[in-house]
Amino acid sequence: MSQKVLLNAKEINIILNRLACQLIENHKDFKDTVLIGIQPRGIYVAERIKKLLETDYQIPEIKLGYLDITFFRDDFRRSDKPLEANKTKINFVVEDKNVVFIDDVLYTGRSINAALTAVQSFGRPKNVELFTLIDRRFSRHLPIQPNYRGRQVDAINEEKVLVKWVENGGEDVVYLVNK
Amino acid sequence: MSELSVNHLLGIKYITKADIDLIFETADHFKEVINRPIKKVPSLRDITIANLFFENSTRTKLSFELAEKRLSADVINFSAGASSVKKGETLIDTVNNILSMKVDMVVMRHPNPGAGVFLSKNIKASIVNAGDGAHEHPTQALLDSYSITKKLGEVAGKKVVIVGDILHSRVALSNIYALKHLGAEVKVCGPKTLMPKYIESLGVEVELNLRKALEWCDVANMLRVQNERMDISYFPSTREYTQQYGLDKELLDSLDKEIVVMHPGPINRGVEITSDVADSGQSIILNQVENGVAIRMAVIYLLASKIKQQ
Numbered sequence: 372m373s374q375k376v377l378l379n380a381k382e383i384n385i386i387l388n389r390l391a392c393q394l395i396e397n398h399k400d401f402k403d404t405v406l407i408g409i410q411p412r413g414i415y416v417a418e419r420i421k422k423l424l425e426t427d428y429q430i431p432e433i434k435l436g437y438l439d440i441t442f443f444r445d446d447f448r449r450s451d452k453p454l455e456a457n458k459t460k461i462n463f464v465v466e467d468k469n470v471v472f473i474d475d476v477l478y479t480g481r482s483i484n485a486a487l488t489a490v491q492s493f494g495r496p497k498n499v500e501l502f503t504l505i506d507r508r509f510s511r512h513l514p515i516q517p518n519y520r521g522r523q524v525d526a527i528n529e530e531k532v533l534v535k536w537v538e539n540g541g542e543d544v545v546y547l548v549n550k
Numbered sequence: 551m552s553e554l555s556v557n558h559l560l561g562i563k564y565i566t567k568a569d570i571d572l573i574f575e576t577a578d579h580f581k582e583v584i585n586r587p588i589k590k591v592p593s594l595r596d597i598t599i600a601n602l603f604f605e606n607s608t609r610t611k612l613s614f615e616l617a618e619k620r621l622s623a624d625v626i627n628f629s630a631g632a633s634s635v636k637k638g639e640t641l642i643d644t645v646n647n648i649l650s651m652k653v654d655m656v657v658m659r660h661p662n663p664g665a666g667v668f669l670s671k672n673i674k675a676s677i678v679n680a681g682d683g684a685h686e687h688p689t690q691a692l693l694d695s696y697s698i699t700k701k702l703g704e705v706a707g708k709k710v711v712i713v714g715d716i717l718h719s720r721v722a723l724s725n726i727y728a729l730k731h732l733g734a735e736v737k738v739c740g741p742k743t744l745m746p747k748y749i750e751s752l753g754v755e756v757e758l759n760l761r762k763a764l765e766w767c768d769v770a771n772m773l774r775v776q777n778e779r780m781d782i783s784y785f786p787s788t789r790e791y792t793q794q795y796g797l798d799k800e801l802l803d804s805l806d807k808e809i810v811v812m813h814p815g816p817i818n819r820g821v822e823i824t825s826d827v828a829d830s831g832q833s834i835i836l837n838q839v840e841n842g843v844a845i846r847m848a849v850i851y852l853l854a855s856k857i858k859q860q
Contacts, residue, residue, distance in 0.1 A: 442583065442591035442621075442851075453553045453855055456579045492588040 373549045377505070377532070378522060380543040386521040387416075390502065391423045393519055394471065401433055403497070404469040409486055410439040410457035413474035415536040416504050420473060436461035438472075443485040466494030471519075475534040477503040480515035505532050505545060554852050558677040560666045561686035562727035570731055574696055576848035577841070584620060584843060594623035597854050600653045602645065603680070604630040604660045609815050609839065610680050610690070614657050617846035623854075626653070641665065642672050649675055654857050655850065658682075676853045684718050684779065690814050691724030693845040695732055697838045698769055701810055706733035711763045713739045713795060714773030714822050717746050718780065721814045722773060726752050739763040740795055743784040744775075760795050764805055771812040772797055772823045788821060798824040802832065810834055 378386070398404040401424070408417025414437050424430045441456040472486055483501060490496060502519040507526050524547070526532060531548045535541040554569050562570075583591055599618050603611055611627075618625045628648065645656060655676040658666055663685035670677045681687040698705050710729050716722045716738045729736050736754040738745065745756055757763040764770055775791060785791045797811065811823070811833045819825050828835060 439579070442579075442593045444593075447593050448596075448855060448857060456576065458579070459582055488592065492583075492586045492590070494587060 374533070374546045376544060377524060377547050378545040383504075383521075383543045383545065386504065387419055387423060388427070390519050390521060391420055391428060394420070394424070394502070395428060395430070397500075398469060398471075401430055403467075404471065405434040405436065405463055405465065406471050406473055407436045407438045407461070407486075407490065409472055409474040409482060410437050410441075410459070411455075412476075412534065413472075415534075415538050416475050416502075417473040418538070419536075420502070434463045436463065438486055438489055440482055440485040440489050443489040445481060445485065461493050464494060465490060465496050467497050468494075470496040470499045471502050472499060473502045475503070476505045476507060476532050477501070477515070477517055478507045478510055478532075480511045480513035483515050484513050504534060507532060553856060557853070557856055558666070558670045558679075559688050559849055559853060560670060560677060560679045562688050562691050562724045562731065563686065565688075565731075567731045570692065570695070570728065573692055573845065573848045573852065574699065576852060577696055577844040580620075580847040580851070581841070581844040584840075584847075590620050590622060592622045593851060594618070594621040594854050597621075597654045597857070598624040598626070598652060599655045599657060599850070600626050600628060600648050601680075602628045602648070602656060602658045602660075604641075604658070604665075605681070607659055607680070609842070610659065610687075613839070613842045614678075614680060614689075614846050614850075617843050617850055618657075620843070621847055621851060621854075623655075623850070626651075641669065645669060645673055645675075649673060655854065676857055678849060678853065681720055683720065684723075685720050686724045686727075687720040687814075688724050688728075689842070689846055689849060690721050691728040692849070693838055693842040694721075694725055694771060694812060694814065695728045695734075696845055697812065697834055697841045698734075698810070700837065700841065701834055702768065705729060707735075708769060709735045709737070709767045710769045710771060711737045711739050711757070711767040712771045712773060713760065713763065713797070715744045715775045715784075716740050716749065716773070717744045717784075718776040719773050721771075723752075725771060726754055730754075737763055737766065741785050741791070760797070761801065764797075764801065764809060767809055769810045769812060770797065771814070773814065774816060774818055774822060792821055796820075796822055796824065797827050799826045799830070802827055802830070808832060812838060814838070 408414035421433045421435045424433050437460045439457040439459040441454050500518040503517045504521040506520045506523045508523050533546040533548050535544050657678045657680050659680040660682050663683035665682045666677050666679035695705050712722050737757050738754050739757045813835050
């Protein structure tokens with residue numbers, strides 16, 4: 372197994388700042404916008420973005436929730452490993468809001484497809500956008516594209532993009548791992 | 551999340567503490583799901599479940615059916631009263647006929663102890679025991695322990711007394727297994743005639759005095775007197791039973807601590823428990839019913855995940 376660094380901490384920070392500014396361009400004061408981190412790994416990116424918006428760009432009271440998509444996945448009973456559920460935490464109204472899904476890596480698009488179904492359990496959003504730190508090009512199974520993209524990566528199926536954060540015991544770094 | 555160690559839920563006796571922990575953890579997620587504006591997930595959309603009730607049931611049947619529908623499974627229902635069982639069909643034939651209709655899972659209640667175990671050895675489908683005679687009622691025990699966890703934080707170290715007709719109760723047996731797995735101290739309380747002969751071999755103590763039992767416990771699980779299973783008279787009169795083993799407000803208030811009161815239903819109000827106790831703040835009877843749906847969703851979901859795609 373070999374791995375190479377795709378993004379280091381400094382590069383990640385620059386990208387997150389750029390994406391935060393793009394969000395502000397479209398959502399201004401975030402009055403009718405809610406951020407939803409996709410469990411399990413999207414929540415770290417989402418927390419960072421919330422912190423950036425609130426502290427560096429002085430936008431108060433950003434609403435952030437976590438959405439778990441386990442029970443909405445299309446590979447139940449098809450994958451070898453049992454699916455592991457995580458906590459959903461959405462303490463605000465989604466109905467008629469601009470929803471931004473936040474995830475670390477966009478690969479086949481199936482997770483986002485499941486998230487689109489899952490979020491409807493909480494109401495009918497006005498619109499839904501997708502924010503992803505890494506976009507794995509040419510690997511989509513579904514017609515899903517991000518609105519906010521950190522870095523586009525060409526990776527073959529045998530490779531894995533691994534995003535690590537200080538918060539989950541490591542340093543901020545994105546690896547391309549050859550399995 | 552790992553997997554259950556079993557392919558069927560036939561009784562608490564056959565599962566491990568790790569299984570119970572996994573079921574509780576999964577039930578937490580489903581409890582959140584059933585409090586959403588839309589209370590349904592699509593996980594089991596390609597699974598068909600048959601609810602076979604060879605014995606009457608209200609709560610359990612509704613709770614299972616709701617759990618199955620909340621998981622998007624297809625559901626068929628069967629009650630023995632209105633079926634060919636009356637014409638002499640055997641259990642295996644009845645179930646095999648139903649399984650030929652491509653059913654993946656069977657939820658069964660049956661008056662004979664061991665009916666679920668027998669079926670699991672003879673047919674290809676995942677079986678959930680919804681009560682077999684006076685043997686086991688695993689989902690009730692799971693939801694009882696889960697309700698204690700939600701109310702008191704954990705089951706380990708808690709003192710639980712099960713009061714009433716222990717002899718005829720599948721809820722009592724399953725509860726004893728579950729509470730022991732989870733590290734609770736358990737006593738049973740009731741007339742000596744309604745105590746099974748070897749009950750102490752399960753590691754529980756017998757207490758014949760209700761007041762003493764209540765003074766000892768943190769949780770009292772009040773069971774119903776199962777008149778329908780009694781072939782002889784086990785106590786002189788219902789009035790005498792109520793005087794000796796009925797829980798009323800006066801007795802509850804005279805204790806020097808606040809205990810949690812549970813009842814698996816159906817309640818015979820005024821017999822084992824009075825209305826003012828059943829409806830009091832110390833009673834978690836309706837929480838038990840709500841938790842029942844989440845627990846059954848978890849059990850069905852986890853068992854279904856072991857049915858491999860064909």
